[in-house]
Amino acid sequence: MDSIRSSQITEGIQHISESVFVGLCHKVGTSQVVAMRRDVVDILEMVMNHLPKSDKIGTMVSGSYGEGFRLKGSDRDFMYWPNNHRVIWDLSQSKYYNTHRQTLILCDCSDSPHGFTLLYLLSTSMDRRIHRACVRMNNEYYVSSSKYRQITLSALSIPYNPTPHGPCASGTIGRLEHDHAHCFVSDLWPPSAFPWIDRCHSWPQPHVVHDIVKNGCHFVAIGHKLGKHEDHEWRISFSLAEQKLVYVMNHCQFLTYGLLKLFLTEIINNGVGDDDKLLCSYHMKTAVFWVIQQNTIPHWCPQNLLGCFWVCFKLILKWVYEGVCPNFFIPGNNMFLSKIHGVKQHQLFISMSELYEKGLAFLVHSPSIRSCMIDVLYNPRNSICTNDHTLISEAEFDRNLFREILPLNIISGKLNIQSYIRYLHSIEQMIGSSLLTQYQVITLQNMIASALQNTAFIFHMETYTPENKLSYRADKMSCHMLKLTAKLGCITDMLYIAMYYYKALRYVKALSVIEMIKVKLAQPYVMYSGNVDTALYIEAVGGQSWSTKIRQVVVGDIILYNGIHYISELIPEQQSALQRHMSILYIPHLVLLYMLEILCYRLVDTMRVQTALDDLQTLVHYDLGQLIPLDYRDISWQILGICQQVTGNLQAALYSYQQSLRQKPFHKIQTATQMRIQRIYQWIPLIN
Incomplete structure (x- = not known):
């Protein structure tokens, strides 16, 4: 009897796993959709590295966006490095480079925590930013991470207004958050990560390991909080290696990683302020890497998706209990060391232990997963197709x-x-x-x-x-x-x-x-x-x-770059946006179509102007977000006001401009709006 019940429970969990797999394919992406996203990112990166000045600056699209995720709140991460500078690990490696063309930087890890290093400039850099970022220690010149971060941050004031975010400059371009990390690159694999190569018995495959090792690593501008030289140290970054590892995951492994990200966002960090978040997406990814490589799970498949998640969850819980999260490439680098310890560590362990006691049922607290689990509980006999090629x-x-x-x-x-x-x-x-x-x-x-x-x-x-x-x-x-x-x-x-x-x-x-x-x-x-x-x-x-x-x-939205003047009627809005570090105006297609119709008809067929104006007014007043996205309502009301103003209806224009000011200030056009309102107040007495 117990064996029958155990079999039924196992079948039930497998059925729920299949449902969650299907739900994640719709939420995170099917294998085809993820492959398409990665291809688009790869060609974007390729184009960026073929642009003028790309011989001087190398570029990589990293992070979740580069891996193929498009979850809500995800940002775009870019890494940049000077191509005429290379980092080496010992002086004997200088023979591989033409020192007349490339400035060499030597790693000095002797006094830094695992995974961090000082960068010693072997010769004078021709790059003024790097030269300005140098500090003198032990009668030698080292590139200071804090100074370099500050210098590159100040150089990014346009087209967006950046703020510091770890080693990155973080800001908004259009509707997306962007993180820009200015770093250095090494063509050579770090000696401290050599044991990782020997550890790769079953995963990843030898050709992937070879590809990763031959592409070296990067150095991002942030030091260890407990290091002796925090302001000057650099963190060794394996972003490129990690992206290659994510690319060779099977789709169930990738969706397990996605489920962990959703679990982190919607359960662990739900309602928690940014300063109080202890676990991050990087910890989730590290757990998946370790679980795959240690071959803990024999079957990564849709029927076992929740089992895969549970194994990763237990590993993270163990790390929190021990206060040790070993970096996948350099295990001696404990990524919890400076943040998860003491009272905070204990509180996090207690909250995660409570989730552990509830079992997989705690996933119903995730809005993205809840419906998948409940559907199966209400319809346990429904068959589920897990062939993701047919899911969309x-x-x-x-x-x-x-x-x-x-x-x-x-x-x-x-x-x-x-x-x-x-x-x-x-x-x-x-x-x-x-x-x-x-x-x-x-x-x-x-x-x-x-x-x-x-x-x-x-x-x-x-x-x-x-x-x-x-x-x-x-x-x-x-x-x-x-x-x-x-x-x-x-x-x-x-x-x-x-x-x-x-x-x-x-x-x-x-x-x-x-x-x-x-x-x-x-x-x-x-x-x-x-x-x-x-x-x-x-x-x-x-x-x-x-x-x-x-x-x-x-049909797409109209994208106007504020450094280009398209039509004179929108120049004040473009200038206002540029002053507030907004490089783009996004205009709903029908709003611009009606605007152009009104502007043209008033000069060639005045009888038809009012019809076009009525169409625009109806659209802006009554659209419920189908044709005018919420973020674009400020510019849409503004354009309605401009059209009413040029056709002589100043009172209606005044109302539209005031409505524009009441919308979400997405396009940063308030200066132009207030200027137009002031002019109407000046003209109305003259007309009356």
Whole structure:
């Protein structure tokens, strides 16, 4: 009888595990979706390392974003290092380098905790930032991590306003948090991590170990809090190695890591202030690495997902009890040493022990997991398909892909013709490669479209002079580039053509483009912000290439870079945003469409202005977040006010500007709004 009951319990847990696996595939991503994200990140990184100045600065996309996660609250982590500087571990390794071209830095680990080092400058650096970051110790010059961090932080004031976050400069660009870590690189594997190589008997495979070791490591600008030289020490970073390890996980292992991240965010750290959070995502990842390598779990599969999670959870609980979390590459580096000890350690252990006593049932406290577990308890006999290749439809996959690639543009801060020409040339060199995946090709295509749009407007900004042959040629070139983007980009990329025609005083042409866009937007199968009628979408473009789909059915927001003047009516908003370190305006496509329609009609057909204005007013007043995301309501009310003002309705414009000030100040345009309000107050008495 007991064996029957035990078998039933085991089957029940397996059934719940399968349900959680499916739920995580939808929350975290199927294996195909995760592979697509990684391909997009890889090509983004490749483009960044082919940009002008990439011979001087190396770049890596790291952290959760680089690993393939897109969980709420995740940020984008970037690592940068000077390519003309290399770190070595002993002087004999200097023979591998041309010291006339590269400045060598020697590690001095003799007086630092495990996993940390001092960096001794072997010769004078030509980089002024590095030179300024040096301190003199023992009659030698060392690069101080705290000074270097401070210097690189101050250099990042534009396009966003950064704040210190560990070794990083943290800030917001658009809707995403970004962490930028300026570091150094070594082509050579750290001697203190050599035992890791010998430990890799079953995982990872030898070719992965070889690839990891030959790519060396990085040094990020933060010292150990208990070290003798905290302000000057550097932490050895294995970010690249960790990313490669995550890439070779099977999907169940990756989802276990994802489940641990959700457990951390939604249970352990729920309601806890940033300063009081003791465990972090890096500890979760380290636990998964150790469990996989120690071969504790024989079967990483959907039916055993909760069992895999439980083993990792118990390992973390053991670490908290002992106060020791060994770094995966350098176990002597106890990552709890400076933070989880004493009273805090005891309190954390008590809270985790209480969860342990409840068993896996405590996962119902995670909003992301609760529904998966409850569904199975209410419907225990339902069969569950765990083949993640069939878990999402073609339309759902496309939604993930287009959400990934549409916002990508990586040189918004370098706004001149030469930068964009070199950028386009770099992409041109890559796009013909047979080594690219299909996801990477469509990503490059989207990058080209965005770059061509910006180049067209920069051409007009820098060369326009009435009755000038150069202006005429630049105009033809700009028009050609914008028409090319219509063949590469999504439906609403055509709005850049209409914007350009308006800027160039060709109002009738602008209106003809707007009419074409309206016809395309009226189709019932268009996809905007992930919203789409799946059946109609499949009927219209199912099975076709992504290039065809993005051109025929995908609708995106309009991205305006504040260093480029697109139309004069929005220049005050762009300047206001730039002053507050906001480099981009995101405008809902219909808001800009109606704005351009109003601006053009008032000059060619005044009878139709009011209809377009009514359409815009209805949209802004009554949309419930479907066509105007909450973050974009400030600029949408602002544009409504601008259109009401240019058509003479000052009272309505005043109300719209006031409404703009009441919205979430996402775009940082309050200075422009207040300026426009003051001008209306000056004009109203004159009119009355």
